[in-house]
Amino acid sequence: MDITLQDIEKSFGKLQALKPLNLTIKSGEFVSLLGPSGCGKTTLLRIIAGLENADDGEIQFGDKTVYSKKRRLNVSPQKRHIGMVFQDFALWPHMTVFENVAYGLRATGQKAHLKEKVKEALSNVQLGDHAERYPHQLSGGQQQRVAIARAIANDPSIILMDEPLSALDATLRDEMRILLQSLVKKLNMTAVYVTHDQNEAMAMSDRLVVMNQGEMMQVNTPEEVYQRPENETVAKFVGKGALINGTHVLYEDVHYLKLNQNTAIPFSKNFMGELPYNSRVTAVIRPEHINLSRTARETGIEAEVETVSFLGERYEVTFRIGGSDQSLFAYSKSKLSPGDHIFFEVTGNYIHVMTNAHTGGERHETA
Numbered sequence: 001m002d003i004t005l006q007d008i009e010k011s012f013g014k015l016q017a018l019k020p021l022n023l024t025i026k027s028g029e030f031v032s033l034l035g036p037s038g039c040g041k042t043t044l045l046r047i048i049a050g051l052e053n054a055d056d057g058e059i060q061f062g063d064k065t066v067y068s069k070k071r072r073l074n075v076s077p078q079k080r081h082i083g084m085v086f087q088d089f090a091l092w093p094h095m096t097v098f099e100n101v102a103y104g105l106r107a108t109g110q111k112a113h114l115k116e117k118v119k120e121a122l123s124n125v126q127l128g129d130h131a132e133r134y135p136h137q138l139s140g141g142q143q144q145r146v147a148i149a150r151a152i153a154n155d156p157s158i159i160l161m162d163e164p165l166s167a168l169d170a171t172l173r174d175e176m177r178i179l180l181q182s183l184v185k186k187l188n189m190t191a192v193y194v195t196h197d198q199n200e201a202m203a204m205s206d207r208l209v210v211m212n213q214g215e216m217m218q219v220n221t222p223e224e225v226y227q228r229p230e231n232e233t234v235a236k237f238v239g240k241g242a243l244i245n246g247t248h249v250l251y252e253d254v255h256y257l258k259l260n261q262n263t264a265i266p267f268s269k270n271f272m273g274e275l276p277y278n279s280r281v282t283a284v285i286r287p288e289h290i291n292l293s294r295t296a297r298e299t300g301i302e303a304e305v306e307t308v309s310f311l312g313e314r315y316e317v318t319f320r321i322g323g324s325d326q327s328l329f330a331y332s333k334s335k336l337s338p339g340d341h342i343f344f345e346v347t348g349n350y351i352h353v354m355t356n357a358h359t360g361g362e363r364h365e366t367a
């Protein structure tokens with residue numbers, strides 16, 4: 001079922017937790033709200049659920065309006081027919097797994113085929129043979145699976161999840177992520193998922209909504225957000241890599257990011273829109289697009305290694321670009337040490353230049 005948010009906004013006293021925003025989530029889509037703590041993710045999710053009321057705007061589920069400030073319409077959370085999963089599993093300790101899952105169905109009067117529905121939900125999260133256990137007899141991951149079973153038991157077409165995996169350890173989180181992903185697709189639910197873990201969001205989602213201070217900064221596929229972040233905030237929050245400032249110049253048909261009189265990095269014109277020449281720009285270079293070598297090559301630019309971290313399969317290296325005070329971040333197969341003199345090149349001339357107003361358009365001074 002589609003979810004449409006129109007001009008939704010919310011303040012708590014003087015704090016504007018959500019600036020007016022519009023978003024359409026397509027039926028069957030998995031969308032993640034991603035952003036730093038306090039940016040408004042939970043508030044937006046609670047507004048969709050009806051647990052919080054927006055100050056203005058409208059919400060539609062399919063053709064049905066579930067909230068409209070102007071029309072004074074507000075469908076209660078129970079009647080919105082959604083499933084919800086939270087960070088704390090919030091199971092009833094005195095009830096068995098079966099009763100925990102059945103509770104929501106009973107509470108909303110859905111008593112027909114109750115046993116079958118609960119059994120099916122439990123089997124969907126692979127807990128079919130744990131129905132008679134109590135929460136304290138389950139591991140953290142199993143408890144969270146009960147919470148998921150409870151959310152899907154009444155066959156909702158929309159599921160809302162607020163950091164459901166953040167209380168689990170890393171290995172379990174990966175397993176649960178895969179289970180959740182396949183369950184959402186199998187049951188053909190529209191999913192809104194809140195997280196501040198960029199890897200989780202990128203791995204699970206059809207689209208990301210990157211939020212900051214109550215605003216949606218960018219809404220697009222994980223690939224697009226990663227490769228073409230619209231502004232510095234998004235570039236810093238999604239993916240690794242370094243931001244670098246320079247002047248955009250054209251020389252013999254090649255675009256360059258000129259750092260100073262001596263240093264210029266060539267790049268293809270892969271950004272959106274027109275960028276005036278001789279203007280100051282901010283670019284992001286992802287580490288996988290940088291090659292490091294100890295020996296000078298024709299296109300290599302001199303640099304000095306600053307920090308090195310060993311990560312098992314590779315080293316993560318920061319290095320200062322020769323003759324400048326700017327640093328970049330890259331991967332290396334071979335061991336390097338701080339102080340080493342190296343050369344780098346950007347492969348495929350892959351530099352993403354950000355032109356959006358959020359990058360500080362005021363810095364784009366045309367010479």
Ligand SMILES: Nc1ncnc2c1ncn2[C@@H]1O[C@H](COP(=O)(O)OP(=O)(O)OP(=O)(O)O)[C@@H](O)[C@H]1O
Nearest residue numbers: 012015017035036037038039040041042043044196
């Ligand atoms: N009921 C409330 N009363 C007052 N302020 C609130 C209330 N709920 C949220 N806020 C404030 O609104 C802002 C957004 O909060 P929200 O919980 O949506 O953030 P979040 O993105 O989910 O953060 P986190 O990642 O830490 O969970 C925060 O500044 C928060 O303090």
Ligand SMILES: [Mg+2]
Nearest residue numbers: 041042043162
């Ligand atoms: Mg939150």
